Amino acid sequence: MSHAIGLKCLLCGAEYALHEVEYVCPLHGDEGILDVQYDYASISRTLPLEDLVGSRDYSIWRYKPLLPVEPESPVPPLSVGWTPLYPADRLAESLNLKHLWIKDDGRQPTASLKDRASAIAVVRAREAGSQIVATASTGNAAAALAGLCASVGQPNVIFVPASIPEAKIAQLLVFGSTVLLVEGTYDDAFELCLEATRTYGWYNRNTGYNPYMTEGKKTAVLEICEQLYWRAPDCIFVSVGDGCIIGGLHKGLKDLLALGWIDHMPRLIGVQAAGSAALYNAWKRGVDPSEITPVEVHTIADSIAAGLPRDRIKAMRAVRESGGAFVAVTDDEILQAMQTLAGGCGVFAEPAGAASFAGLLKAVPSGLVESGEQIVVLITGSGLKDVRAVLKLPGKGKTVRIEPRLEAVAAALQ
């Protein structure tokens, strides 16, 4: 048996047995997002910290007892998780910080953090005996689901806005998914996918609807704490669209506190694109997340373009309960951050992936972090996902066109 013991509604606190409800609280419909509850005493007995330290499974499945899957369920063969946590000393120095780490989730099999959630979706869909798995996505969740499904031969249907970057569409096509390019926004694709999964009985992986996706995403912070030898950092920067990742980080940290594996809750700093900043705006004005109304969005960071953040309640709680903050960054700041990050530590992030770092660049002068603090910046997706964004960079690097002659090299080096 898994150590997940129930589901609790974020809105009304109603508790359900695992098999009683599939996705959301029946009293609250699509808004009634559920939180998975665990039996921490039995997790401690199954997975003492000493055993984990000796584990050679360098994937998210090293934390299987902390995940909502049956212990005997087979897991997909693609290696998800255990991405590197790099000390970024040169960047730290340039920002007058002492301890800065970059967690690079561009290194996942389909090049974004979404693989962590899609791996859980594939296992749970198989446990449920579903024939088809479906998701709506701004692109990365779709690529992740497509790749993980391909690794086990699981048919799947993908709903994405027709405007997503080419590389993301290429990923969907090559994995053999049924791809529906929705002429509309991500929010439109989301609603359509909900209707279709209800009509056809497909397994629904949608973020901010399927309660198990946050559980997969929390593995990022389990790894961060383990990679820091179970000393939780002081704060973690993460970009926020729907809010599922930041909600997952908060959940993972609460798990670790409950198990006694860490001794404090880091501040969670959620970074939004200024052109898609529903949560930032609500936080700033003290508005309750349930009151947020959809806004029109415009940003180069397509992966965090969400007019109505689906996991807004979890995201707001993550920031408020951890004593963190929301920060908004402009597209220019994101582009600049992509370049500074890549040049300063060798990690190439897509715009949404670098937004977290842009948030740090803004937080330092505004006093949101102190120079002696231990800071982790989570990079959520690879820059190869969206090479067109790079062409918009202010400096475009140092390129010089030359004729194939040595004198031209000499002239160019002047």
Ligand SMILES: *Cc1c(COP(=O)(O)O)cnc(C)c1O
């Ligand atoms: C999905 C995604 C995010 C944001 O995650 P949410 O759970 O929607 O807040 C950030 N960066 C990248 C690269 C993503 O794919």
Ligand SMILES: [Zn+2]
């Ligand atoms: Zn409810």
